[in-house]
Amino acid sequence: MALVQLASLKVFLKKPFVTSDVLSDFLFGRFKLMNCAELENSSLKNKTALVTGCNTGIGYATCLKLAKAQARILICCRTMQKSIATADSLRRELGIHDKGRFCCFEADMENLDAVTTLAQDIIQLNEQIHFVILNAGVMQAANKKITKNGLELHFAVNHMSHFLLTYLLMPQLIRSAPCRIIVVTSNAYEYGKPEQLADHRFQSFPYIAVSAYAQSKLANILFAYELKKRFKDKGIDVFAVHPGAVLSDIYREEWLLHAPLVGFFTQKVLSRIMRTPQEGGKTIAALLGDALFSSSLREGYSDACFSNLYWKDCKPQPVNSNLVNDISAEFLWRLSISILKDLGILNDERLEMVELCEKTN
Numbered sequence: 001m002a003l004v005q006l007a008s009l010k011v012f013l014k015k016p017f018v019t020s021d022v023l024s025d026f027l028f029g030r031f032k033l034m035n036c037a038e039l040e041n042s043s044l045k046n047k048t049a050l051v052t053g054c055n056t057g058i059g060y061a062t063c064l065k066l067a068k069a070q071a072r073i074l075i076c077c078r079t080m081q082k083s084i085a086t087a088d089s090l091r092r093e094l095g096i097h098d099k100g101r102f103c104c105f106e107a108d109m110e111n112l113d114a115v116t117t118l119a120q121d122i123i124q125l126n127e128q129i130h131f132v133i134l135n136a137g138v139m140q141a142a143n144k145k146i147t148k149n150g151l152e153l154h155f156a157v158n159h160m161s162h163f164l165l166t167y168l169l170m171p172q173l174i175r176s177a178p179c180r181i182i183v184v185t186s187n188a189y190e191y192g193k194p195e196q197l198a199d200h201r202f203q204s205f206p207y208i209a210v211s212a213y214a215q216s217k218l219a220n221i222l223f224a225y226e227l228k229k230r231f232k233d234k235g236i237d238v239f240a241v242h243p244g245a246v247l248s249d250i251y252r253e254e255w256l257l258h259a260p261l262v263g264f265f266t267q268k269v270l271s272r273i274m275r276t277p278q279e280g281g282k283t284i285a286a287l288l289g290d291a292l293f294s295s296s297l298r299e300g301y302s303d304a305c306f307s308n309l310y311w312k313d314c315k316p317q318p319v320n321s322n323l324v325n326d327i328s329a330e331f332l333w334r335l336s337i338s339i340l341k342d343l344g345i346l347n348d349e350r351l352e353m354v355e356l357c358e359k360t361n
């Protein structure tokens with residue numbers, strides 16, 4: 001996919017105001033992180049965090065910050081080899097010898113049966129989980145891909161896998177409360193269209209990779225919104241984070257970055273202006289533990305700000321309420337449940353269990 005695809009330009013130019021936000025993210029993103037709070041060395045001792053998609057990029061950078069703060073990490077990558085390599089790499093980088101600090105799991109998140117098995121494996125551990133970072137994500141090339149479950153790839157990996165994993169883990173997360181869930185979204189959500197969520201296989205609307213990504217990121221923020229609403233009284237706090245424009249493997253299919261010669265120069269230029277994965281992980285890390293909540297950055301913000309759903313540049317941000325609201329969030333929740341029921345992945349017993357959690361005090 002070319003960095004500036006004609007198709008994506010067409011989609012983007014329909015919303016010129018938002019385009020300036022995206023451009024400023026690319027050009028000035030690094031300067032907006034000056035006052036970000038950092039996790040302290042042992043601030044997450046005796047806490048457990050689950051991170052998806054953490055063998056590289058923002059997920060790996062987040063694991064580094066969590067591990068430095070002495071959290072135990074449940075590492076969830078596409079394969080067990082990737083999870084083990086991630087744990088080894090964290091141990092090497094930080095000189096950690098304690099074997100119990102990392103626990104490795106595997107799931108190809110485009111396969112919802114594998115996600116169910118992942119949730120069962122985690123439930124079997126029967127331990128408290130204090131933080132969940134739903135980070136795994138794809139941004140595909142132009143060709144549409146339908147997964148084994150019959151879902152469009154972005155929708156399946158970026159949204160449905162995380163919806164299912166969280167849904168199945170919910171009784172355990174409630175038992176672990178207070179628990180903080182961070183859904184890694186993107187400001188690309190603003191290019192999403194709630195009225196097209198029902199056409200998640202792009203059968204009625206033409207498929208454009210960048211809109212499929214935007215739809216999945218809109219789904220991320222709507223999921224976070226609904227989750228926060230349904231479970232806030234159960235000690236579950238939910239945030240949706242935009243990490244900024246980060247030069248990571250997410251652009252692995254971007255020919256401008258990988259073409260001979262041109263790729264080398266593009267990478268050089270972009271590495272000077274775009275955020276590194278470490279910088280991209282800053283808002284996520286600051287929302288974990290109580291880095292932001294107890295830091296001097298708190299000054300000037302009321303308590304209400306700290307329950308804000310959407311964060312970027314280590315600051316609470318308003319959401320576009322035309323896109324993110326009760327109606328769209330409730331619609332996506334019901335749609336996701338009905339997809340999982342149709343696929344035979346959620347049965348009545350599982351549905352009742354989570355509904356009961358939602359209702360009981």
Ligand SMILES: NC(=O)c1ccc[n+]([C@@H]2O[C@H](COP(=O)([O-])OP(=O)(O)OC[C@H]3O[C@@H](n4cnc5c(N)ncnc54)[C@H](OP(=O)(O)O)[C@@H]3O)[C@@H](O)[C@H]2O)c1
Nearest residue numbers: 053054057058078108109110136137186245246248249250
């Ligand atoms: N980079 C940006 O500019 C940017 C901006 C806004 C939001 N985000 C969001 O930030 C999150 C992390 O992205 P990143 O930039 O760190 O990208 P990245 O370096 O490509 O990392 C993505 C992670 O997701 C994993 N993943 C992808 N498909 C998977 C699958 N089917 N099963 C299991 N794991 C899978 C990848 O594993 P493999 O290595 O095995 O593929 C990788 O660990 C994503 O949700 C992305 O949408 C990124």
